[in-house]
Amino acid sequence: MALPSGEYIIANVRTRNRAAFSNSDDHTDLLSSSGNHATFRDKWLIEPFPNGQYTIINKDYNSMAICDHRPRTGSHVFGVRVPESGAANKPHYLWDIRSTGVPHVYTVCKPASANLCWKAELEHGSTITLAEYRRDDSFHWTFNFNPAELKPAVGGVNLTEDERKKAEERFDKFCENRVPGAAFDSQQHDPASKCLPGTRIAVREKIAQWRDDHEAPPIFWLKGPAGAGKTSIARTIAEECRESGNLAGSFFFRRGLAGCTDITGFVPTVSSQLTVNVPLSLNLVYKAIHDDHFIFDKSRQDQFKKLIVNTLYQLEDVVTPKVLIVDALDECDTKSAVEELVNILSDVHFPLRVFVTSRGEGYIQEIFNHPNIEERTCCLPLEDPDLEPSGDIYKFLKNQFSAISFMKRHLIKQPWPSEADLQNLVKLSEGLFIYASTVVRLVEGDTYPPDRLKNVLSLPKSPLAGLDCLYAQILASAITSPEFKQVVGTIVLTRKPLSVNELQHLLQLERHAVLNALHGLHSVLMISNDDDAPIQPFHKSLYDHLTDENRSGAAAFIDPTVHAIRITLACLKSMLADMQYATSHRPDWKKSYACHNWFYHLADALIHKNLSQEDYHNFTDCLTNFFVYAWNPWIEHFKFQSDLGTVDRLPAEQKSVGSSI
Structure with a gap:
């Protein structure tokens, strides 16, 4: 509950005026009072109801603050005489009083x-x-607290209405570059990807201790191998921080999600989240924008420092520690971007803390080993023996299989699975939560789960081979489809998740061919019954498996550079086909994946120098046709959409076409 019952002065943070009634008449308006007029009575009795809502009653006039039955924007808050006992619980008599954090x-x-x-x-x-x-x-609003005692910047920045409006417009324009899919609670993430209650307690306690310790290093780096549960921990920490009012923002890197593999949208995303999670930061952000007219032309480091770090520093006396959560740093697409981001994050200070997760890749370890960063970082390896996760994996498996057993109790003889089966699965997982969760999805999706579980338990018990063999077993039925590599390779290598309908259009396949290639893959890919819903891997380890021939085998191996050529061709052919069937000279490419991404795949394709003669001719013929028939309409599309920034990014790719083909 936000407030205990009692007597309060209610004051506005911006105006410093108090809420008051000027008389005891029915339907008298609630007014803003400077506190210097005798008839304006500003003492309020606040009483909570069991549902967590409150009555707000003027002590002197015995009038209750209420609103219309069906209020709307602009409705007045007004007073009525306090009703008889027991009659004050009508919805329009009650209010929610919520902490801003x-x-x-x-x-x-x-x-x-x-x-x-x-x-x-x-x-x-x-x-x-x-x-x-x-x-x-x-x-x-404050309750029995003088807004003047808040730091001056909190109680209202000295901007005129016109200055504030201009700063707001510039900030809103900047925030158009945010990446919605990067937020920890984005609908594009697997909703089940968080810690089961009662698990990963030791890790979470260490993180909580670090968060609240003013003397601790400002960065907490949680590192561990693929599938160890880093993202689930990060999402759980983010949820806990949001509930406790400690969340500054979050950015979850994710291969295949638009904007989630680079740092272009990092500062717009985090700064926009900050103003929502810490409402008092907004005026300070506007002030920073007003004071530096060229702030959005400056480096990411300058923007991050002025909009986020300095803003929270000015709120140091009135806010609890705030945590920025950055997950899967290793899924950021370039080493230079990772290095830039870590350098930006290393410059934070209290009350801002940064929680980062990643694999312990060599180049990332080297970045964190730099003396200036190492001294500002608390590192926790998930391989630490004190954090051994077997007990948590057992709890997860027990919980999930109990649910499956209950749902299919008419099919499965109880008890199932046996204790020995559970212990064997824990051993096979070797600390990898992705192994356990993939087994659960695989078994759950089978018509008779016990048979599928027996197949899984027959796999080799080597930890690395365990996950690879599990993937191999799952992929075995799908690789018989002639479109397997075309469809699944596109899913794991495109820059954003595509739906069945989008895959049909891009690859120019029939619906049944796409679905056939996806048959049996529901345990490793998020596949909906809705043909418009995006399809994506549950975990990056599937990409690692498929793009490493030593792990996947030749039948399932997807060569990223070879497939980049195929995706580029698919994009160009798709746009040429759109040109042929367009009812006007300009096709409707507003939502076309091919239109907005072909040149990125072209840049990846040009890395491959050893094209077969057939691929070479297909590639050059298609490019020639595109430049002859579709280039001008493509440019016109972006002019029409007022998005020539996309075209501005092309020169490097265009120049390399001539020298590489």
Whole structure:
């Protein structure tokens, strides 16, 4: 509950005025008071109800603050005489008082319309109305706390309305470059990917101790092998930080998700999240933008420091420690980008902390070994014997198989699985949660789970071979499809997840051919019954398996450079086909994957120098046709969409075409 019952002065953070009634009449408006007028009574009795909502009653006038039955933006908050005992629990008599995550600062909103909140105007005597909540201190209130005692910048930055509006417009434009899919709670992530209650306790306790220790290094680096559960831990920590008011923002790198493999959108994403998670930061962000007109022309390091680090530093006295969570650093696409980002993050200071996860790749280890970064980093390897996860993997398997057994109790003879089977699976996993979760999905999807579990338990017991053999068993039925490499290779190598319909269009295949190639892969790919839903791997280890011939074998091996050529050809052919069937001279490419990504795959394809004669001719013929028939309409498309920035990124790829083909 946000507040205990008691007597309060309610003051607005921005205006410093108090909420008050000027008389005891029915339907008298709630007003903004400077506190210097005798008729304006500003002492309030606040009483909680069992449902967590509150009545707000003026002590002197015995009037209750309420609103209309069906309030809307602009509705007045007004007073009525307190009803008889027991009658004050009507919905329009009650309010939600919610913490903003900043000590002493709250919002007051209608339970049935959570976005309608109290809003104060500057003038003494102006009415307090309900409005759609914005990240603005006129919506923020203190209870028995003088807003003047907040740091000056918190209680309202000295910007005129015009200056504030211009800064807001510039910030909103900057935030158009954010990456929605990078947030920890994005719908594009596997919702099941978080720690089971009661698991990974030792790791989570170490992270919590670091978060709250002002003297601890500002960076916590959790490193471990693929499939060890780093992302599940990161997502759990992010959720816990959000619930406790400690979350600054999150950025989850993810291969195959648009914008989630580079750092271009990192600062816009994190700064936009910060203003939502820490509402009092917004005015400070506007002030930073106003004070530096060229801030959005500067380096990412300067932007990060001024918009995020310095903003939170100014709130140091009034906010709890805030954690920025960066997951899967190793899935960022270039070593130079990783190095740049780590250098940016190493410059933070309290109250901001940074929690980072990655594999212990050689180049990442080298970056963290740099003396300036190492001294500012607390490193926790998941291979640490004190963090041995076998017990947690056992709990996970026990929990999941109990659910499967219950759901299919009419088929499965109980008890199932046996204790010996569970212990064998724990040994086969060798500490890799991805092994355990893949086994669960595989067994769950079978018509008779016990038979599938027997097959899994017959696989080799070497830890590396265990995961590879499990993948090989799952892929065995799918690789018989003639379109397997074409479809699955495209899924693991495209820059964003594609749906069945998008794969059909890009690869120019029939629906049944796409579905046939995906048959039996529900345990390793997120596949929906909705043909418009994106398909993506549950875990990057599938990409690692498929793109390493020593692990996958020739039948399943997908060569990234060879397949880059095939995806490039598919993109070009798809656009040429769109040209042929367009009803106007400009095809509708607004949502076309090929239109927005062909040149990236072309750049990857040009790495491959040893094309077969047939591939060489196909490649050059298709490129020639594209430049002759589709180049101008493609340029026109981006002019029409006012997005010539995409075209500006082309010169390097264009120049390399002539020298490489």
